[in-house]
Amino acid sequence: MKKAQEPCLVTIRKLYPKFSVTERKIADYILNNPNKIIHSSINQLAENLEIADSTVFRFCKRIGYKGYQAMKIALASEVVSPIQDIHEKVNEDDTVDTIATKVFHSNIKTIEDSLSVLNEEKLQLAVDSMIGANSIEFFGSGGSSIIALDAYHKLVRTGLKVHAVIDTHFQLMAASQMTKKDCAVFISHSGSSKDILHILNVVKSTGAKMIAITNYAKSPLSSAVDIPLYTVSEETEYRSEALSSRIAQLTLIDVLYVNILMKRGKEGKEALKKMREAVLVKRI
Numbered sequence: 001m002k003k004a005q006e007p008c009l010v011t012i013r014k015l016y017p018k019f020s021v022t023e024r025k026i027a028d029y030i031l032n033n034p035n036k037i038i039h040s041s042i043n044q045l046a047e048n049l050e051i052a053d054s055t056v057f058r059f060c061k062r063i064g065y066k067g068y069q070a071m072k073i074a075l076a077s078e079v080v081s082p083i084q085d086i087h088e089k090v091n092e093d094d095t096v097d098t099i100a101t102k103v104f105h106s107n108i109k110t111i112e113d114s115l116s117v118l119n120e121e122k123l124q125l126a127v128d129s130m131i132g133a134n135s136i137e138f139f140g141s142g143g144s145s146i147i148a149l150d151a152y153h154k155l156v157r158t159g160l161k162v163h164a165v166i167d168t169h170f171q172l173m174a175a176s177q178m179t180k181k182d183c184a185v186f187i188s189h190s191g192s193s194k195d196i197l198h199i200l201n202v203v204k205s206t207g208a209k210m211i212a213i214t215n216y217a218k219s220p221l222s223s224a225v226d227i228p229l230y231t232v233s234e235e236t237e238y239r240s241e242a243l244s245s246r247i248a249q250l251t252l253i254d255v256l257y258v259n260i261l262m263k264r265g266k267e268g269k270e271a272l273k274k275m276r277e278a279v280l281v282k283r284i
Contacts, residue, residue, distance in 0.1 A: 009030075015027075025051070029049060037072060042068040107247045110233045110247050113233070114232045114251065117232055119230075122227050126229060127263060129227065130160065137162075137182065138152055139184060139200075143246060144246075145166045147213075147246060147253065148164045148166075150250060151164060151253045154257040155256075157257070158268050158271055172198070179208060181208075184209070186221055188221055189214065189245045190219065192216075204224065213231065214230060231245050232248065
């Protein structure tokens with residue numbers, strides 16, 4: 001049975017890191033203007049981007065379509081009757097159960113889309129870098145700081161030296177003390193938070209390995225780090241794209257945690273055992 005082709009926009013995000021400069025130019029335009037694309041000819045798109053029609057055609061082939069028209073049809077089905085389908089729309093007369101179903105379906109879709117853009121090579125590099133580091137610092141601003149704390153909560157069980165604080169001043173202080181033997185993990189949906197980029201510049205000066213968990217392949221954060229890991233989320237009527245992304249970010253943290261714990265073998269099991277024994281006194 002032939003496997004169904006994944007959504008056009010998801011495919012573009014998935015392949016983005018592998019695109020050439022010109023391909024990224026086309027990808028950026030499509031991602032930012034999907035509605036314009038479905039009403040534009042290949043000549044109009046090529047003219048807007050000041051490239052040849054054949055370059056656009058090759059891009060369409062590159063992402064798995066027979067040509068520009070085939071890509072437009074696929075894109076139209078996503079834009080006109082999305083991706084933001086019935087599961088994404090919450091109505092005033094919806095019951096509690098109906099709303100619950102829609103929220104669950106939306107979260108499931110976010111996780112599935114994020115899985116489709118997961119790069120195995122980058123994931124492996126991230127796992128190896130974190131295991132090999134003397135110390136790991138998790139950085140996040142605003143809502144992402146909560147994800148950073150969750151990462152600490154998970155990774156401390158592996159026996160690795162991990163740290164996370166919410167206050168940005170404390171984060172800057174921690175960043176300044178890092179070394180080239182350490183690893184920093186930045187969590188930012190947009191990848192353009194001023195606080196995170198400020199911290200990133202401090203970490204960069206220390207030579208520490210840098211990993212990012214973000215939603216945008218083309219952002220100051222993803223361009224500056226050594227290992228970018230991406231999530232995919234769509235904005236809905238009842239929540240912002242950034243809020244939607246947190247479920248994928250948490251899942252990606254779980255993926256890192258399980259991989260690290262498994263790779264550490266006996267050391268990981270022993271660390272997990274010690275942690276469980278330590279918190280056992282808190283139970284009645």
